Amino acid sequence: MRLRIANRLAEVFFALDRIDVALHEAGLADAQRADIRLVIEELLVNTVHHGYPDGQPGWIEIRLDVDREAVTVEIGDDAAPFDPLAQPEPTLPGDLADRHEIGGLGIHLVRALASDVRYARDARGNRLTLRFFHPSPEPTT
Amino acid sequence: MTLTLRTESSSPNRTTLWLQGRLDAETFGELDEALGTIMPTVADGGTLVLELGALDYISSAGLRSFAKARKAMRERHGHTLLLNPQPQVRKVFDIVKAVPVNEVFANTEELDDYLDRMQRQVIEQQESGEG
Numbered sequence: 001m002r003l004r005i006a007n008r009l010a011e012v013f014f015a016l017d018r019i020d021v022a023l024h025e026a027g028l029a030d031a032q033r034a035d036i037r038l039v040i041e042e043l044l045v046n047t048v049h050h051g052y053p054d055g056q057p058g059w060i061e062i063r064l065d066v067d068r069e070a071v072t073v074e075i076g077d078d079a080a081p082f083d084p085l086a087q088p089e090p091t092l093p094g095d096l097a098d099r100h101e102i103g104g105l106g107i108h109l110v111r112a113l114a115s116d117v118r119y120a121r122d123a124r125g126n127r128l129t130l131r132f133f134h135p136s137p138e139p140t141t
Numbered sequence: 142m143t144l145t146l147r148t149e150s151s152s153p154n155r156t157t158l159w160l161q162g163r164l165d166a167e168t169f170g171e172l173d174e175a176l177g178t179i180m181p182t183v184a185d186g187g188t189l190v191l192e193l194g195a196l197d198y199i200s201s202a203g204l205r206s207f208a209k210a211r212k213a214m215r216e217r218h219g220h221t222l223l224l225n226p227q228p229q230v231r232k233v234f235d236i237v238k239a240v241p242v243n244e245v246f247a248n249t250e251e252l253d254d255y256l257d258r259m260q261r262q263v264i265e266q267q268e269s270g271e272g
Contacts, residue, residue, distance in 0.1 A: 013167045034198055034229045041200050045166045092238040096208035097215060105237050106201040112236045 001065075007051065007058040007079070012044040015062060026066040029135070035113045036071060036132055042106035043075055043084070043128065051079025051126075070115065071132040078125040084110055085119050144168035146175045153184040155256070157224075161195035164203030172206045180210065186218045188256060194225035199233050207239065220244070220259075224252055 001022050005011035016037055023033045044060060052058050063074040090104030111117065116131040145161040156179055164172060183189055189210065211221040223245045226234060234240065246252040 009166065013165075031229060038198070038200055038233070041165055045200075045202070090237075094238045095211070095241055096204055096237065096239050097211035099208065102205065105204055109201060109233065109236055 001063070003062045005060050005062075007048050007060055007077070009045065009048055012041070012048060012060075015044070015060075016041055019062070019064060022064060023066070023071065026071075028066070028071070032071070032132065032135060036073065039110050039113050039130060039132075040073060040075070042110050046084075046106055047077050047079050047082070047126075051077060051082060053080065068134075070134060073130045073132070075128045075130070076125060081121050082126060083119045083121070084128070085117060144171050146171065148175070148179055150182065153182075154187040155190065156183050156187070157190040157192055159192040159195065163198040164196060164206070165198065165200040166202040169202040169206045172203070173209070176206070176210050176213075180213055183214070183217075183219060188220045188222060189214050190222050190224055190252065192224045193230055194227065196227065196230055199230050201237075204233070204237060204239055211240070222246060222252060222255070224249065 001019070003015050003018060005015050019040060020033060020037055023036060028036075040062070044062075047060060058078045060079075061074075061076040063072075065072045084107045087104070087107050090108050091099060091101070092108075093099060096105075110130075113132075114130045115133040116129075118129045120127045120129075143162055144164055147159040147161075148156060149159075150156040158175065158179060160172070162168070180189065191207070191210075207221070207223075214221045221244075223234075223240060225247060226245060231245075234245070243255075246255065
């Protein structure tokens with residue numbers, strides 16, 4: 001599956017719904033679909049909010065591939081360079097109401113929920129490749 | 142699926158807000174708006190209960206709304222307690238250490254017991270202060 005959208009929030013949620021349907025049709029369990037949706041939401045919303053500081057129009061491309069081992073998601077865009085792996089870990093005092101900074105939670109969720117994240121920057125822009133391994137089946141005794 | 146909200150106030154000291162559906166960057170504004178209306182109606186020192194049994198999904202945008210609500214209630218010496226989060230939402234809470242474990246309840250009985258204990262502590266403190 002391949003989707004190309006404009007850098008607008010409404011299109012992000014249109015893409016998330018399309019991806020959800022595709023993953024449902026591929027037979028993924030609700031929990032894995034929710035994790036993948038969450039990771040993609042955090043990344044795309046972040047790109048739309050912060051990747052185009054001058055408000056210029058841009059594009060975001062999402063590719064989805066499901067095989068026996070994992071779901072692979074590739075996200076490309078022409079936004080400002082942004083490597084989520086290079087961001088510092090957020091401070092987590094045990095109560096979000098005690099945090100002083102606003103950001104950092106989304107990228108923390110991305111790193112926690114994706115099995116593997118790789119970032120590259122080329123002439124076209126940012127490229128992020130994420131993998132989500134299928135959960136192991138419960139052992140039967 | 143979007144976000145559906147419903148409120149019930151059993152007394153000025155306690156208001157419950159039920160959340161159903163998905164709380165994300167598209168819907169958090171609806172929650173903020175509802176909280177902006179509800180929170181001023183809760184008495185100072187009162188309790189806001191967020192009932193999460195039918196909330197399927199939360200992203201960082203929703204977490205920020207919860208944090209804002211907890212801060213606002215705390216400034217008025219009140220509490221924001223979370224009731225019945227389902228596995229997906231609970232997993233997200235765990236990853237970001239969203240709230241102290243003792244402010245999340247699996248069911249209404251646990252929550253009522255907690256509020257009763259808090260109430261007794263307040264009365265005991267008042268009595269020892271008087272004595």
